[in-house]
Amino acid sequence: MTTTDQPLVVDRLTVRYGKVTAVDDVSFTVGPGEVYALLGRNGAGKSSAISCLVGQRRAAAGECRLLGMDSWRLRRRAMERVGVVPESPDLPPGTSAVELGRFLGRVRRGWSAADFGGRLERVGVPPRLPAGRLSKGQRRQLALAAVLAAAPEVLILDDPTLGLDAVVRRELLSELVGELADRGTTVLITTHDLTGIEGIADRVGIMRRGRVLLDEPMTELKSRFRRLRFMPADGATADRVERALASLEPLVTRRVGSQIDAVVGRADRDGIAALGETAGRVEIEVEPLALEEIFVALCGDEGGGAS
Amino acid sequence: MRAFLALVRHEIRERRALLAAAAVASLLPVVAPLLPSTGSNPAEDIREAVMWVIVGGLAPLFALLLGVSFIGRDLAEGRIGFYYAQPLTAPTIWFGKLTAVVLLVWAVEAIVMLPTILLAPDPVSFLGRPSALDPYLPEWLAPALLPLAGLVIVLVAHAAGIVWRARSAWLVVDLVGLLVAAALAWLAISPFLPLVAPDIAIGAAWWVFGWCLVGLVAAGAVQVAAGRVDPQRCHRALSTTLWTILVVSTGALLAWTAWVRSTDLDDLDSVDVLAMGRGDWIAVWGTAAGRFDYHPRFLVNIDDGRSVPLGPGTGWAGSEVWLADDGRTAVWLKPDGFLSWTILSADLAAEHPVPRSTGLTIGMDWEDVAIAPDGARFATLEGRMLAVYEGLPAEQIAATHIPEPLNPIQITFDDPDTVRVLASSREGGPTGPGRSWLMWFDLAGRRLTDRVEIPSPWRWGRYGRDGRTDHPLTTIAVGGDRHVAIRDPATGEVVRDLGVTGFWSVRLLGDGRILVLFDHDGDDRLEILLTTGELAATIDLPEADQVFDAGMIAPERLLVGLVDPSGGGEERLEHLRTIVVDLRSGSWSLVSDGHLPALRRWLAWTNSGAWEVGSTASRLLRAENGSLVLLDPATGELRRALPASG
Incomplete structure (x- = not known):
């Protein structure tokens, strides 16, 4: 399968607001059935990229393709097979779940009223209350139910857990895993719930200041990043360790007394061993990192470089 | 279509609270007559008045709110993406939402009106009865006014809402576009206002209005398609589309009106005579293909074809051209803005006569203009003010105020130093026993001299001067019974009582x-009277619907025009004939079947020079198709004069 045949393609995308470049030459693809987590701090450009990807905003440069279709020019056709849950639920505020279901049943192919109703019942969304009077979580559940009831081939979720409490967040993500695993749906998700997404995403892209810092499979990412803890005997040794660490291009280095903590993105066994040789006899602890820790190491100071 | 209908239904349902509000408001007219302060007015009148107040206030308010919000609010509050996330085309989104809000506005109007209509004495005819707006609107428009107003408000409010919410740099384009489109529309329409060509002015206004609607609808559609969720991009798409359409459409209108205004003498396909005098110069106006009611005027020399464009006529008062008795000077009015006219003149003795401004403007209260027999002076009658001018630019040499309660109507130069004034009073209103006066303004003495009273309220007195005896005569109808008498204007004495008559004309034979x-x-006939009023001869004329005296083409040979109705159906057709009457023998013969003499007695601004025996004017005939031909009295042949081609 070539890149352009992928269900979701972002190719050299640039988005500008006046003179401000929000997305700068960004590219990534999501394969069939893959769950892609697009991560980044607020203002990193994720929502702008998604807005272009779903054909709602025109790119200044580059292109986005959904299921092989240009998402700006062929938005309507693409939306027949794509479901979108935006960052803020944009449901018409005067419309109840029942009315929404009736409307979507007339405009969306493959709409399942039973799925829609069943899901609403499961998550406890009042069917006749206007969307404007639902809680934030209920609105998000309603939006998600409206999207899933059409059984889209591609699902784009822009921070679907935003503003939800931890319980609802877990439920929503685990629900998604079950639903999507059953259907083989391709998913692009942006979220700040890194712990929640860690067990779901197949691939991770991290954006910072409008650019993609990294784009790789979750397992690879997690195996690559390590925290190294050095406990040298004296300050002179600690100085040697710090100098030697530079060869591993640590993302974060912290020294407390003679103890040195560092996060590195190229933590292969040989490299660490060589570091030990260079620094002298130093005790080194090597720990794996959670996705959230990797993200903080990469984006926390807004100064780290791409690995 | 399925998605469109679903969206319309969804949008209406989303805003159904408005319908409930309208239903509540519709009860107010019903309960209004029960209020104690309504006095003794009929209940149906009170209901109707309150209903119109509510419809006039509520429907536009709802239209405004819906127009501003139906896309603009979703855009501003980040909810418009919901529609783009569905498999809906941009036209479906725009036209679906627009249709829904327009239907809502119309439904609000209907709901508010419904109880009042049902309670009216005759509900069926309630909406079909005449309204106060009827005289000013096309017949089809009055019932459509309310729905149309709703549509317009929704569209304008939408555009304004998008512009206001985006507040981008494109505001400058909006301002420039508005100014340019308004300026182009004004430049296109104003030359036809208010009297020059009202049909064109109204049609052009509809053109602009129609394109405004098209522009607003198209701009909204393009905005939804190209701007989507980006407010700035929406503003840009809306502005570029709207102003492009409006500037192009008003520019095209301006180009078309410029073409209309450039109508040349050769373009005329139908010609009417405006004024004739001594010599070969006549004033004409006419119509040309595709120019609707635009009537350009020209001075034309029938002999050599030279012409002077005079600008458009106004369709009624203000189109006149006055020719001096010697035929060497013309004075005319040119519409100048709203309800004012510039006075222009031309020296027809010049090799290439051109319009020259006199520097004078008269307002809408002008009554008459007169030019001296030698063309050196002209007089204007504005309200009660009679002023006489000479030279170019014109300088006032004398003026006088016609005293109350006289209303001056007509002025004529008796000679270069004397202006005769016909005035009337209206005692007892239009049907009362009014009176007329003849007065003379002495330019040298700068005062009104003699005054002759004639008991008549009717202004259409006719004058003639006997070329040989210089004896002036007038016929004045008496009262409202169409009783007519020939009077001596010097004394007001009756020369001959013509009795109660329908139409008549009187003139001196010289x-x-x-x-x-x-x-x-x-009983169409000619009577020849002696100066004393004694009947000298009677000549019976052939039967016709209209008969008129058209001048003498030769001594004792009178041209008479006859008009008969012909054809049928709604279109009024006329059969035209011209005969020549031998005044000595009393016999007549047909000159042309299909032509009518151009010279008419009722052309008040046709000067006495045209009535000279054998004048060019007396030989000019007008065909049914609007062309002018010149009669050769010797051979009876007709030669085409105007339009030169065709």
Whole structure:
């Protein structure tokens, strides 16, 4: 399968607001059935990229393709097979779940009223209350139910857990895993719930200041990043360790007394061993990192470089 | 279509609270007559008045709110993406939402009106009855006014809402576009206002209005398609589309109106005579293909074809051209803005006559203009003010104020130093026993001299001067019974009582005799009177619907025009004939079947020079198709004069 045949393609995308470049030459693809987590701090450009990807905003440069279709020019056709849950639920505020279901049943192919109703019942969304009077979580559940009831081939979720409490967040993500695993749906998700997404995403892209810092499979990412803890005997040794660490291009280095903590993105066994040789006899602890820790190491100071 | 209908239904349902509000408001007219302060007014009148107040206030308010919000609010609050996330085309989104809000506005109007209509004495005819707006609107428009207003408000409010919410740099384009489109529309329409060509002005206004609607609808559609969720991009798409359409459409209108205004003499396909005098110069106006009611005027020399464009006529008062008795000077009015006219003149003795401004403007209260027999002076009558001018630019040499309660109507130069004034009073209103006066303004003494009273309220007095005896005569109808008498204007004495008559004309034949033509059904005839009023001869004329005296093409040979109705159906057709009457023998013969003499007695601004025996004017005939031909009295042949081609 070539890149352009992928269900979701972002190719050299640039988005500008006046003179401000929000997305700068960004590219990534999501394969069939893959769950892609697009991560980044607020203002990193994720929502702008998604807005272009779903054909709602025109790119200044580059292109986005959904299921092989240009998402700006062929938005309507693409939306027949794509479901979108935006960052803020944009449901018409005067419309109840029942009315929404009736409307979507007339405009969306493959709409399942039973799925829609069943899901609403499961998550406890009042069917006749206007969307404007639902809680934030209920609105998000309603939006998600409206999207899933059409059984889209591609699902784009822009921070679907935003503003939800931890319980609802877990439920929503685990629900998604079950639903999507059953259907083989391709998913692009942006979220700040890194712990929640860690067990779901197949691939991770991290954006910072409008650019993609990294784009790789979750397992690879997690195996690559390590925290190294050095406990040298004296300050002179600690100085040697710090100098030697530079060869591993640590993302974060912290020294407390003679103890040195560092996060590195190229933590292969040989490299660490060589570091030990260079620094002298130093005790080194090597720990794996959670996705959230990797993200903080990469984006926390807004100064780290791409690995 | 399925998605469109679903969206319309969804949008209406989303805003159904408005319908409930309208239903509540519709009860107010019903309960209004029960209020104690309504006095003794009929309940249906109170209901109707309150209903119109509510419809006039509520429907536009709802239209405004819906127009501003139906896309603009979703855009501003980040909810418009919901529609783009569905498999809906941009036109479906725009037209679906627009249709829904327009239907809502119309439904609000209907709901508010419904109880009042149902309670009206005759509900069926309630909406079909005449309204106060009827005289000013096309017949189809009055019932459509309310729905149309709703649509317009929704569209304008939408555009304004998008512009206001985006507040981008494109505001500058909006301002420039608005100014340019308004300026182009004004430049296109104003030359036809208010009297020059009202049909064109109204049509052009509809053109602009129609394109405004098209522009607003198209701009909204493009905005939704190209701007989507980006407010700035929406503003840009809306502005570029709207102003492009409006500037192009108003520019095209301006180009078309410029083409209309450039109508040349050769473009005319139908010509009417405006003024004729001594010599070969006549004033004409006419119509040209595709120019609707635009009537350009020209001075034309029938002999050599030279012409002077005079600008458009106004369709009624203000189109006149006055030719001096010697035929060497013309004075005319040119519409100048709203309800004012500039006075222009031309020296027809010049090799290439051109319009020259006199520097004078008169307002809408002007009554008459007169030019001296030698063309050196002209006089204007504005309200009660009579002023006489000479030279170019014109300088006032004398003026006087016609005293109350006289209303001056007509002015004529008796000679270069004397202006005769006809005035009337209206005691007892239009049907009361009004009176007329003849007065003379002495330019040297700068005062009104003699005054002759004539008991008549009717302004259409006719004058003639006997070329040989210089004896002036007038006929004045008496009262409202169409009783007519020929009077001596110097004394007001009755020369001959013509009795109660339908249509008539009187003029002097130049040798002291008076020619009277009676246009009576079944009794069309000529009477030749002596100066004393004594009947000298009667000549019966062929039967016709209209008969008129058209001048003498040769001594004792009078041209008479006859008009008969012909054809049928709704279109009024006329059959035209011209005969020549031998005044000595009393016999007549047909000159042309299909032509009518151009010279008419009722052309008040046709000066006495045209009535000279054998004048060019007297030989000019007009065909049914609107062309002018020149009669050769010797051979009876007709030569095409205007339009030169065709």
